[in-house]
Amino acid sequence: MAVASMPMTYNTLIGPDYREENVYPEGFPGLVIVHDSLDERAKPHWHPGMEFVYSAHGSCPFIVDGREMALNTGDLLLINPYSIHYGIPKSTDGTSPVILSVTFNDEVLERLYPFADRYEFSLHSPRVTRDDQARLMQLAENIIRWQRSDESIRGFKLNMLLYELLSLLYSKFVSGTRSPELTRSGRNITMQIIGYVTSHHRQRIDAADVAREFGYSREHFCRMFRKATGTTFKEFLTELRLDDACRKLLNSSSSVAAIAKECGFPDTRALQNTMQRKRAMSAQEYRNRNNERD
Numbered sequence: 001m002a003v004a005s006m007p008m009t010y011n012t013l014i015g016p017d018y019r020e021e022n023v024y025p026e027g028f029p030g031l032v033i034v035h036d037s038l039d040e041r042a043k044p045h046w047h048p049g050m051e052f053v054y055s056a057h058g059s060c061p062f063i064v065d066g067r068e069m070a071l072n073t074g075d076l077l078l079i080n081p082y083s084i085h086y087g088i089p090k091s092t093d094g095t096s097p098v099i100l101s102v103t104f105n106d107e108v109l110e111r112l113y114p115f116a117d118r119y120e121f122s123l124h125s126p127r128v129t130r131d132d133q134a135r136l137m138q139l140a141e142n143i144i145r146w147q148r149s150d151e152s153i154r155g156f157k158l159n160m161l162l163y164e165l166l167s168l169l170y171s172k173f174v175s176g177t178r179s180p181e182l183t184r185s186g187r188n189i190t191m192q193i194i195g196y197v198t199s200h201h202r203q204r205i206d207a208a209d210v211a212r213e214f215g216y217s218r219e220h221f222c223r224m225f226r227k228a229t230g231t232t233f234k235e236f237l238t239e240l241r242l243d244d245a246c247r248k249l250l251n252s253s254s255s256v257a258a259i260a261k262e263c264g265f266p267d268t269r270a271l272q273n274t275m276q277r278k279r280a281m282s283a284q285e286y287r288n289r290n291n292e293r294d
Contacts (some may be wrong), residue, residue, distance in 0.1 A: 018195030020045040020083060023103070027155070029162050030104040032147050035089060037062070038096050044086045044198045046191055048106035048117045051079040052165065055139035057095025059090040061247075066198060066240045068247065071099070076136055078121040078173060080108070084194050100144050104166065113170060122175035132172045138166050189214065189229040197233075201240040202264045208234045241265055242274050249287040256283045 014020050023031050030049065044063070053062065056073050062069045062077060064085040071087070079085050088099050109116035122282075123133065126165050139161055146157040193214060197205070206276035210233070211221035225233045225259050244264040248254060254262070 008083075014043050014045045017189075017192035018043070018045050018199075019191065020047045020103075024105040025071075025123075028105075028159060029108045029166060030102050032143060032158065032162070033101045034095055034144055034147055035087070035099040038089050038091060040089060042086045044084050044195050045089065046082050046195070047103060048081050049104035050081050050119075050121055050169070051085075051104070052102040052140075052169065053077040053079065053087075054100040054137065054144075056098040056100060056141065056144055058092035058095065060087045060097050060099045060101070061090070062087045062208060063198070063243070064193070066236065066243065074137070076123055076133070078123060078169070080120045080178075081117040082191065084191065086197055098144070099146075100140050102143065102162065102165065102172050102261075107117075109166070112166075116170070118177045118256075119170070120171045120176045120178060121169060123173065125173050125175045125260075127172050129172075132168065135168060138176050139168070151227060176261050190225075193285070194229070194236075197237060198240060201237055201244065202262060204238070204264065204266070205209065217219075237264075238274055241277055243281070244274075245271055246279075249283055250290050261285070 013022050025031060029116075053071065054077070055073050055075050057073050057241075060071050062071055062079070063078055063081050064260055073092070087097065087099065087101075094200055099209055106117050122128075141166070142146075143158065143161050146154055146161065149157075151157075193210065196213065197210060207222055208218045211218045214221070216224070225236070229236060241263045245259050245265070248258075248259045248262065252259070256271065257268045260268045263271070265271040265274070272282055275281060275286060279286055282291070
């Protein structure tokens with residue numbers, strides 16, 4: 001299992017449907033990577049196994065199914081099976097972040113825990129205690145230590161820690177299940193569509209464009225998308241663009257007009273109307289209020 005110290009070569013293992021595969025090492029239940037470079041940028045991707053993420057140092061917000069999830073020093077993140085996601089490493093005080101990622105091999109899990117990919121996870125599941133969360137952090141720190149170790153017992157220690165992590169996650173952090181049709185369709189066309197939209201949301205695309213890309217009529221595509229995701233295509237695309245715009249409002253000095261254009265909004269008015277509807281304030285008010293908190 002490699003420690004990431006260069007741009008992530010596993011981007012080449014992300015297929016046309018955005019599935020990451022063939023990355024798991026022999027003899028271990030999952031892939032362990034310690035991300036320690038600002039040059040590491042993964043493409044949007046998904047996998048049938050859940051992913052455990054921990055920030056030992058620095059900031060690396062994740063975009064999970066179009067929603068931004070903050071990840072700062074000491075934070076944990078649980079990414080459910082089949083969720084489209086990617087991280088954005090950021091410099092902290094001029095230093096690179098240190099982010100642990102453990103992606104579990106769904107084939108190994110399936111042999112140990114039937115239908116493991118149907119479960120969803122939350123750090124705030126009703127059964128979780130403070131001790132459980134503290135244990136997760138301790139396991140994460142120990143995994144980082146042994147991942148970077150060259151001791152001969154490294155493999156034994158990592159396996160012990162990974163299986164303990166799995167046991168804790170599946171016994172305490174399960175928050176629910178998802179329906180089989182969303183998990184048993186292999187190369188699910190919905191995943192391919194969501195991955196495509198996530199990657200292209202800054203472009204001038206609409207439902208008709210994406211429907212044509214995947215060989216559907218607009219009407220059939222819109223019905224299929226809503227049934228699979230629980231939201232309309234337009235709302236999903238708007239949320240992606242809005243989250244992108246909000247990040248830029250906080251992290252850049254670009255004008256509101258420039259940000260609207262960069263994030264795929266047809267014009268400044270469209271961004272402002274969306275901000276009022278979704279955030280109950282203008283884009284400039286959003287920028288000012290959050291800057292005041294800092």
